[in-house]
Amino acid sequence: MARLSKRRREETTSGGTTPAGRPGPAPKPATPRASTTPRASTTPRASTPPRASTTPSRYRAQRVTLARPWWQSPWAWGGGLTVVVVAVVVVFIVLGSSSPSKSTSSSSSNQLAPASVLAAVTGVSPSVSSTIAAGGVADPLEPVTGSPAALTGPNGSPELFYLGAEYCPYCAAERWSVVIALSRFGTFSNLHITMSDSNPDDIPNTHTFTFYGSSYSSQYLDFAPIESEDRSGNPLQTPTAAEENLVTTYDTSPYSSQTGGIPFQDLANSYILSGSGVNPELLQGMTWQQIANTLTDTSNQVAQAIIGNANWLTAGICKVTGGQPGSVCTAAPIPTLEGQLGSS
Amino acid sequence: MESWSAGQPRGAGLGAWFLLAVGVIGLGISVYLTTLHYAGVAPYCTNGGFVNCEGVLKSQYSFVPGTSIPVTVPGMVWFIVSGALAAIAIRCARRGLSEPAWLRPVHVLWAALGLIAVLYFIWAELVQLHELCEWCTSVHVLVFLCLLAALARLQSGVRAAEGPR
Numbered sequence: 001m002a003r004l005s006k007r008r009r010e011e012t013t014s015g016g017t018t019p020a021g022r023p024g025p026a027p028k029p030a031t032p033r034a035s036t037t038p039r040a041s042t043t044p045r046a047s048t049p050p051r052a053s054t055t056p057s058r059y060r061a062q063r064v065t066l067a068r069p070w071w072q073s074p075w076a077w078g079g080g081l082t083v084v085v086v087a088v089v090v091v092f093i094v095l096g097s098s099s100p101s102k103s104t105s106s107s108s109s110n111q112l113a114p115a116s117v118l119a120a121v122t123g124v125s126p127s128v129s130s131t132i133a134a135g136g137v138a139d140p141l142e143p144v145t146g147s148p149a150a151l152t153g154p155n156g157s158p159e160l161f162y163l164g165a166e167y168c169p170y171c172a173a174e175r176w177s178v179v180i181a182l183s184r185f186g187t188f189s190n191l192h193i194t195m196s197d198s199n200p201d202d203i204p205n206t207h208t209f210t211f212y213g214s215s216y217s218s219q220y221l222d223f224a225p226i227e228s229e230d231r232s233g234n235p236l237q238t239p240t241a242a243e244e245n246l247v248t249t250y251d252t253s254p255y256s257s258q259t260g261g262i263p264f265q266d267l268a269n270s271y272i273l274s275g276s277g278v279n280p281e282l283l284q285g286m287t288w289q290q291i292a293n294t295l296t297d298t299s300n301q302v303a304q305a306i307i308g309n310a311n312w313l314t315a316g317i318c319k320v321t322g323g324q325p326g327s328v329c330t331a332a333p334i335p336t337l338e339g340q341l342g343s344s
Numbered sequence: 345m346e347s348w349s350a351g352q353p354r355g356a357g358l359g360a361w362f363l364l365a366v367g368v369i370g371l372g373i374s375v376y377l378t379t380l381h382y383a384g385v386a387p388y389c390t391n392g393g394f395v396n397c398e399g400v401l402k403s404q405y406s407f408v409p410g411t412s413i414p415v416t417v418p419g420m421v422w423f424i425v426s427g428a429l430a431a432i433a434i435r436c437a438r439r440g441l442s443e444p445a446w447l448r449p450v451h452v453l454w455a456a457l458g459l460i461a462v463l464y465f466i467w468a469e470l471v472q473l474h475e476l477c478e479w480c481t482s483v484h485v486l487v488f489l490c491l492l493a494a495l496a497r498l499q500s501g502v503r504a505a506e507g508p509r
Contacts, residue, residue, distance in 0.1 A: 077499060078492045085488060088463055089470075096470040111404055114412070198396040198475070205398055231399075232474065287385065 110192040110210060113288070118191065120292035121176065122183040124307060126331055131298040133333035135308020137278075141271035141316045142255045143342040150320075151246070151269040153222020158268035158320040160221060161246055162211065163239065165229040167197035171263040172208035173283055174276035176291065177309035178265075179209055184314055184328045185321070186218025193288050196280070197231050203280045207288045212236055220321045228262070267313075268320040271341070277309030311337055359497040360433040363451070363490060367427025370486045374420040377401065377479055381414045389478050400477035405468035415465070419483060422458050426490055429454065433497075448498040455491035462487045 153159035162178065164171035172195070179188065191214045196206040211225035226237045239247065246266050252259040256274035265273035282302050283291055294300040295307065315337035318329035328334065380387050381401070389397035400406060406415055429451045436443045462484045469476050 077495045081492065081495065085459070085463070089466060092467050092470040096474055111402065111407065193402075195399060195402065198399055205396070290385075 110194045110212075113191045113193045113209060117193070117288045117292040118188075120295050121179050122188075124180055124295055124310075128296060128298055128303070129307055129311060130332040132304050132307045132311070134311060134337060135304035135306075137305060137308035137312060139337075139340060139342065140273050140275075140277040140309065140312055141267065141341055142274065143271055144250065144255070144269055148269045151266060153224060155219075155222050157218070157220060157222045158270075158317075159266075160223050160268070160317070161243060161266040162223070162225040162263065163243070163247060163251075163265070164211075164225070164227055164263040165233075166194050166210050166212065166227055166231045166236070167199075167229055167233055168262055169196040169203040169206040169280040170276040172196040172206035173278035173280040173306075174263045174265075174309070175209045175211070176283075176306045177278060177313055180295075180307065180310035181313040181317065182216060182218070182221070182223055185220045185317060185325065186216055186223075189215045189217070194231060197233070203284060206280045206283050207286060207291060208283075220324050221317060267316050270320050271316045273313070273316075277312065278305045315341060357433075357437070357497070357500075359493050359500070360430050360437070362493050363430035363497075364427055364434065366486050366490045366493070367423045367430060370423035370483055370490075371420060371427065373479060373483055373486075374416045374423060378414060378416040378420060381416065387479060394474070394476060395478060396475040397477035397479055399475045400469055400473055400480060403468075403473055405465065405472065418461075422454075422461075422487075426451070426454060426458070443501075448494070448501050451494040452491070452498050455487065455494045458487040459491050 151159045151161065160182070164174070179191070182188070192210050192212070194208060194210040196202070196204065196208065198204045210227055212227040212230075214225070216223040216225075224243070226239050226243060228235070228237060228239070230236050246269075247260070247264060250256070250266055250272045251261065251264045251274065255272040256264070258274070261274060263273075263276060267273065282305055286302070291302060291306075294302040297303050311333055314328065315334050318324075318334055318338055319341060321329070323329040329338070377387060387397060387401065407413060408415055408418065429447060432447060433443055435441075436447075465480060466484060469480065
């Protein structure tokens with residue numbers, strides 16, 4: 001490169017004018033460039049499988065645990081059901097405590113007498129009856145004095161009036177004999193079974209029949225039963241004024257040791273039966289079928305008491321029916337017992 | 345949560361075994377009461393006062409309406425069916441099979457039917473008879489527990505079908 005003239009060299013170093021005559025920019029001081037590390041030679045990258053795009057952590061989706069709705073919790077259904085059931089039971093308890101009577105109709109809670117039990121009481125063998133005879137039972141028929149008018153029923157036949165109650169254990173025991181005796185003269189229908197009350201201080205749950213809701217048909221005898229109260233002591237049937245008069249007149253001394261006691265029976269105004277000829281304690285713990293099953297065993301205490309008592313009642317009925325029917329009233333031991341009855 | 349992979353035996357779960365146990369116990373009580381009924385023997389229970397099981401068991405409400413069949417007979421049938429449904433679940437688990445889709449809902453329905461009957465009997469005891477029967481109450485509790493267990497199994501089955509959240 002040709003050297004600039006001396007003049008040009010001087011003008012250049014002293015801030016001389018540009019060739020056009022204007023002053024040129026002041027020369028900048030030379031700024032030293034930062035020394036740069038020479039770039040290392042880059043080796044070509046080995047091919048790598050494409051990576052899934054990794055988003056910075058701050059953008060990563062967060063797992064949010066959503067609260068389960070309450071109705072989907074494990075305890076919701078079971079807990080809800082429990083609450084509902086408890087509420088229903090509480091309602092039943094309130095209803096039960098507010099209603100004093102189980103039902104005005106005891107037959108709604110009593111079962112019809114099973115056929116096997118009915119067969120046993122209506123089919124007592126004549127030989128068994130004869131063998132047992134009085135069965136050690138004392139004469140329960142108290143003759144009525146004063147010769148009152150005969151008590152007859154709607155059919156004009158001699159009437160047996162019975163007053164008892166379903167709760168009464170002595171009535172419970174007596175009914176077995178009454179059913180056996182009356183079945184010899186007629187037919188029961190719609191006879192239900194029940195038990196005496198469950199009072200543990202009494203003789204509880206004596207298995208028996210109930211005359212409530214039943215009917216009796218006979219050409220020899222009319223039967224007028226009154227069950228005054230059910231097992232819980234709630235009113236069932238009310239005696240008529242005439243029947244109440246019978247009770248007032250005869251359910252007292254000298255015919256009854258306990259005024260107004262039950263069971264009370266008036267046989268045609270000829271005989272009074274007060275109380276039970278069968279001790280209900282004999283029937284404790286026995287079901288209807290078990291009691292019925294004893295009625296074929298002449299050595300059984302229960303059979304002796306029930307059938308013996310029934311034989312006495314049969315003898316009394318034969319007395320007021322004039323010995324009718326003959327097949328019953330002439331069969332042993334009835335004539336013998338009839339002869340032992342007190343006379344009015 | 346149960347493993348549902350076919351062919352792999354797995355545990356049947358506590359619920360199924362509980363339901364089977366309830367069925368067996370309930371069937372035992374029903375058989376006991378039914379046998380005593382036809383034998384004419386009173387069951388071993390409290391007799392007297394409010395708790396009077398003999399009084400309840402001899403009432404009209406202890407018979408199928410219109411028949412002389414004691415309600416313990418349909419009770420036996422109920423527990424047999426309930427136990428059979430539980431046994432199906434256990435058998436499927438042991439063989440590594442999936443339970444039939446209808447099994448759990450049907451068990452809930454069956455248990456619900458039982459509960460309806462139970463509420464009827466409780467009404468009869470408390471409102472009509474004013475007496476309680478111990479044997480009856482124990483059966484009622486078993487039926488109620490059966491429904492709770494069947495419901496729990498149904499719920500667990502629904503959650504398994506939905507998958508994890």
